[in-house]
Amino acid sequence: MDVSRRDFLHLAAALGLVSVSNGFATTISSKNPADITLKDLYDFKATGNVTLLHICDMHAHIKPMYWREPSTLISAPELNGTPGFLCGEAFAKYYGLEPSSLDAYFDTHMDFEALAHKFGKMGGVAHMKTLVDQIKKSRGAEKVLFLDSGDTWQGTGVALKTRGEAIVKAQNYLGIDVMVGHWEFTYGKERVKELIGMLEGKFISQNVVGDDPFAEEYEELIFEPYTIEERGGAKIGIIGQSFPFTSTANPKEFTQGWSFGLRTDTLQAYVDELRSEHKVDCVVVLSHDGFSVDQEVAKKVNGIDFILSGHTHDPSPKPIVINGCAIMIAGSHGKYVGRLDIDARGGKVHGYEYKLIPVASNIIPADPAGVKLVNELYAPFDKEMNEVLGKTKGLLYKRDTFFSTFDQLINDAVMDEMKCDISFTPGYRWGTTVLPGDDILMDNVYEMCGVTYPNVYTFELKGDHIAKLLEDIADNVFNDNPLYQQGGDMSRLGGVSYDISVSNAPGKRISKLMVGGKLLDPKKTYVVSSWGGNLQSAGANLQEKKIRPVYDVVRDYIKRKKVVEVSNESNVHILDYDCGCPSVGAKSCKA
């Protein structure tokens, strides 16, 4: 049964029955940007009996915002230029984007500032709701299921201050049916359970299992592993996959007693159970594994029809098909809604259509109820969030593999206050973008560092230890096996510059490591400040009096400076690539 289904998909793809190749937003790209209308965004070739709507990695951005995609996205040589490791020109070429189009604005960094002025802010739940309502209305609400791949509850000041509650309210307003998690867990186990209690949808995960031998839940699943939802007469089996590396990427104390991991063996067992015992028409994995890891999962696990992925923040206008499984991922920060129409009958998927729809806030009108809700949720914090701290001369952005300007600003602030030799800022992929000349609000600072473990720690590390740590972090980003990556970018370093050959063997990638303009001395002890990670546990002589939340440190620094000017020149020199967005097989972007 499994084989015949896959054979069918192969055959269907060969005959052009499954519109993988044209199931994306060509209608938008081919138009003159000025002519794009609401109709173009809504335009969709409705197919089959079920519609899955998909969001991922909203990071609590319930208001519209700017979010610039990376201008450097480098990994192991065999991965660069493939989906999951595409940016800029290589991305535009791969997906056939028109320069300066709405898609180019949403999907790449190119010409960002000019296009931001032209097209305006992205996302926001009030705009997203209008889009969702339109789809439900045209399609029939009984056919629509709304899935959320997680990283939804964390990432803004309003999320942090309400410990996730404001965002759960926004999810209930949007009508999220099912979700999984990652940063959700940084509110701690008890709070996660409380918030799930408030969520009108379901929270599922097959890969979170108790590992405390003295707890009731030892060796038990913490959440329901899957759910079966009936839509349009079809039974859709949805298996949840939370972030497999939560306990290594984030502080362990939040999830003590819960074990994560990829757990492909039990995933396979649940796929089989859904097919043979529950006779579902379609098997979906709702995942926070990351786009590249899910491509490996699709190779290892048979019988999955669709993986709706998340974590790595890739906007993927086209699904990729591996082992008969189509994988989609819908960007980040509320910028997109993925729409997947499926023809699922008789235990099989007979065809599908997909479109990654940009939530362009200047084109899709806001739902008044959503505006009201967002205003209510923000009201208690408006005074703090709307405080103007200063202005920026250049573009402040987050992302890129090694360096981005807002991270540099944070490192500048930390070094200024902590008087350290080196500052570490984590390589998260969430944050915000502030346009040149714009005010920097306190809200923006929380958008960059609103975590439940915000303390900046200042401590001592030996030079050789620092070099080893950097290699260790590099191997989490550049390992040629996606299963050994954790889906983030390199930690951002203040006070340091280095050369890197990403294609070198683990432990041998970094050279010419300079601290304060001098080669790193392996025997010397350096004063290091770090936040949002675990480095302090490796250090000595922690300066307890200096510990302070990073958002306060950054706020005070910007207020002191009034106008900030951060150079966009990276402190990292890539030796084996001459650009940030190589196409597949290329070491250079020169044609």
Next chain:
Amino acid sequence: MQRRSFLKGIMMTGAAAAVVSPSLAFSAEAPKGPNAMDLDTAIKAITGGKSVSASDKVQLKAPEIAENGAVVPVSVTVDSPMSAEDHVKAIHIFATKNSNVRCADVMLTPANGTASFSTRVKLGSSQDVMALVVTSKGEFLSAAQNVKVTIGGCG
């Protein structure tokens, strides 16, 4: 749930078979104490120098990235009828780069019914975890998986 009863099954077989007896297994003519052997010497002490072949019959389960290097769950299941003529006699687990490479030596008989064992090992750094299986036919079968031990650093 199903998974749980399955796991309980593993634990019971594990408990029954957990004759972890390094001193017995390695007493004969070891040039150094068994805990000071390097990987090759430790394997040789088991195989007597006979060749070891990687086999699909040996299923080694370990996480790709350790949540905690001090307690890394490892389980080994061998596809074997466990009959008098054809059974697994021993499962050995190695942490290939630890200063003490030997983690467990598990002796089995057909009475065990299934050849599976699960335990937790301590890994000092990223390395391969290896299972070496000895069958009643005198074969030496193996499986290995790389486990990454990292301080983490991204989200």
